[in-house]
Amino acid sequence: MRAVLIGLGLTLTLTTSPALAATxxxxxxxxxxxxxxxxxxxxxxPSSLLQVPSTEIACGxxxxxxxxxxxxxxxxxxxxxxxxxxxxxTFSVDAQGRTRDIRPAPDxxxxxxxxxxxxxxxxxxxxxxxxAAWRFQAAPRADCRATIRYSTKPLEAATTDDLLxxxxxxxxxxxxxxxxxxxxxxxxxxxxxxxxxxxxARTISVPDFKIGRRPPPGGRSWTVVRxxxxxxxxxxxxETLGSSGDIDLxxxxxxxxxxxxxxxxxxxxxxxxxxxxxxxxLPAPDMPAxxxxxxxxxxxxxxxxxxxTVAPERFPAAFAKRRIEGWAxxxxxxxxxxxxxxxxxIDAQPAATxxxxxxxxxxxxxxxxxxxxxVRCVVPIRYLLPVAASGPEATRDxxxxx
Numbered sequence: 001m002r003a004v005l006i007g008l009g010l011t012l013t014l015t016t017s018p019a020l021a022a023t024x025x026x027x028x029x030x031x032x033x034x035x036x037x038x039x040x041x042x043x044x045x046p047s048s049l050l051q052v053p054s055t056e057i058a059c060g061x062x063x064x065x066x067x068x069x070x071x072x073x074x075x076x077x078x079x080x081x082x083x084x085x086x087x088x089x090t091f092s093v094d095a096q097g098r099t100r101d102i103r104p105a106p107d108x109x110x111x112x113x114x115x116x117x118x119x120x121x122x123x124x125x126x127x128x129x130x131x132a133a134w135r136f137q138a139a140p141r142a143d144c145r146a147t148i149r150y151s152t153k154p155l156e157a158a159t160t161d162d163l164l165x166x167x168x169x170x171x172x173x174x175x176x177x178x179x180x181x182x183x184x185x186x187x188x189x190x191x192x193x194x195x196x197x198x199x200x201a202r203t204i205s206v207p208d209f210k211i212g213r214r215p216p217p218g219g220r221s222w223t224v225v226r227x228x229x230x231x232x233x234x235x236x237x238x239e240t241l242g243s244s245g246d247i248d249l250x251x252x253x254x255x256x257x258x259x260x261x262x263x264x265x266x267x268x269x270x271x272x273x274x275x276x277x278x279x280x281x282l283p284a285p286d287m288p289a290x291x292x293x294x295x296x297x298x299x300x301x302x303x304x305x306x307x308x309t310v311a312p313e314r315f316p317a318a319f320a321k322r323r324i325e326g327w328a329x330x331x332x333x334x335x336x337x338x339x340x341x342x343x344x345x346i347d348a349q350p351a352a353t354x355x356x357x358x359x360x361x362x363x364x365x366x367x368x369x370x371x372x373x374x375v376r377c378v379v380p381i382r383y384l385l386p387v388a389a390s391g392p393e394a395t396r397d398x399x400x401x402x
Contacts, residue, residue: 048176051075051084051150052162059093059144067097068135070219071244073126074166075150076176084150087127093141100285102128102351105145128351129318133218133282155179164242168222168274184241185226185270197268202233205259209277212248218282218324221246223253224274233262241272249277281323281385285349290329290378298377302334305367306379314361315383316353326350326383328358334374338367346378354383 053072057064075084088105104124127148153162163180178193191197215221223246227238238258240250253275299305319326329346343363348355358381 048076048078049080049152049154050158050162050166051077051152052158052165053148053150056147056149057144059141061143064136064141064144066134066136068133068216068219070130070133070215070221071165071169072130072148073170074162075170076166076172077152080152083152086150087124087148089124089127089131089146089148091131091144091146093136093139093144094285095138095140097136097138098285098350099131099134099136099144100350102131104128104352125316125318125353128353129316129322129324132319132324132350133216133220133279133322135216155183158183160184160242164224167272168224168242168244168276171274171276181272182270184224184272187270189270189272191229191268191271195271195273196262197229197265197271199229199233199262199265199268201260201262203259203261205256207249207252207256207275209249209252209275211252212246214277215246215279217280218278218322220244220276220278220322221249222274222276223250224272225253225257226270226272227257229262229268229271231264231267233264235260235271246277249275278321278323281325281387284325284327284383287327287329287349287380287382288347290346290380293376293378296376296378298374302374302377303379305334305370306340306362306365307367308361308365314357315385316357319351319353319383320385323385324350325385326354328355328381328383329378330355330358330362330381331376331378332362334367334370334377336370336373338369340365340367342376354381357383 052074055069055072057066077084090101090103090105091099092101094100127146131146158166163184167177167180167184181193182189185191221244223243224241225238226241227235230236235258238254240254243250253273256275257273316326326349328348331342331344331346332340333342334340340362343359345352345355345359348358361381362379
């Protein structure tokens with residue numbers, strides 16, 4: 001059975017390759033939280049409420065801690081009536097400490113009850129992608145559960161940590177982000193949302209995102225820099241205001257800000273900017289061969305007969321942002337008039353999101369009419385990413401600045 005390939009920036013091809021590449025052997029020493037988060041309170045307009053996530057993880061009913069975990073995005077709503085319910089995910093851990101079998105728990109709601117300003121993704125998809133990047137002690141574990149709760153708080157009650165995560169991890173644009181930037185900029189901040197006070201730059205420097213120990217595959221790190229600008233257009237008092245703990249990114253971000261020169265003008269106070277980078281591509285776990293099904297009546301060319309709608313935007317966005325690949329095994333029937341039915345996700349790894357997307361894709365597929373129907377066909381769908389560029393050719397999927 002051929003496999004359907006879905007890739008960002010790739011055309012649709014078919015392959016008989018039985019398995020994906022092995023997971024990267026990169027060391028998974030955890031990145032630790034920077035001590036510069038001091039938890040000070042800020043006074044701000046109560047026009048929006050932040051939804052701050054916290055996570056509890058247990059396997060077999062016993063609490064456990066990940067060796068590597070990165071920050072979840074802070075959400076925002078317009079009123080307390082739009083409470084965001086907890087997201088509950090079940091999963092397992094393989095012998096290498098990698099998470100797999102990530103599924104929304106049947107008794108855990110994962111959709112908000114009201115209009116959420118951010119993020120733009122299905123919340124359950126974002127949390128599934130985050131959990132797929134986390135690492136645990138290298139030992140098989142089953143019956144694991146991650147419970148992510150969102151506490152709602154007004155801006156005036158937000159700590160520095162809350163505001164930093166909203167600014168650097170959620171990374172939206174608009175009035176709320178501008179308010180947060182002014183609060184992070186400190187008293188008298190007048191640098192504006194562009195970090196330049198509207199002034200043109202004479203020299204622009206950017207961090208070298210390839211320097212140092214990058215996050216593990218699928219992981220991501222961030223840093224927020226604060227500084228002032230003198231009348232000559234040079235940065236002064238450059239400091240790391242907050243960070244995920246990636247000290248190499250922190251250092252490079254400070255250097256880039258210090259080396260950037262604006263055109264002369266009035267001094268500026270409290271400029272803030274964030275830089276982000278992600279790890280290497282995290283390949284999907286190996287795909288097993290489909291089990292023999294005595295009830296299956298399916299032509300060998302079923303993948304060729306299906307007319308599939310495949311486009312780069314099909315790749316689940318939260319996983320594409322983290323460069324996490326996946327796959328799905330979909331079972332279905334095909335009527336004589338070319339319509340698919342009886343759709344079933346046999347398996348999807350590392351998370352259910354790939355199975356849900358694969359099911360939708362096969363459900364929308366059509367085939368030419370045929371004299372006989374097909375029963376219990378199985379199509380493997382692989383979600384693959386292009387090889388990331390290195391050096392100056394690195395794409396914005398590899399690094400990001402806001």
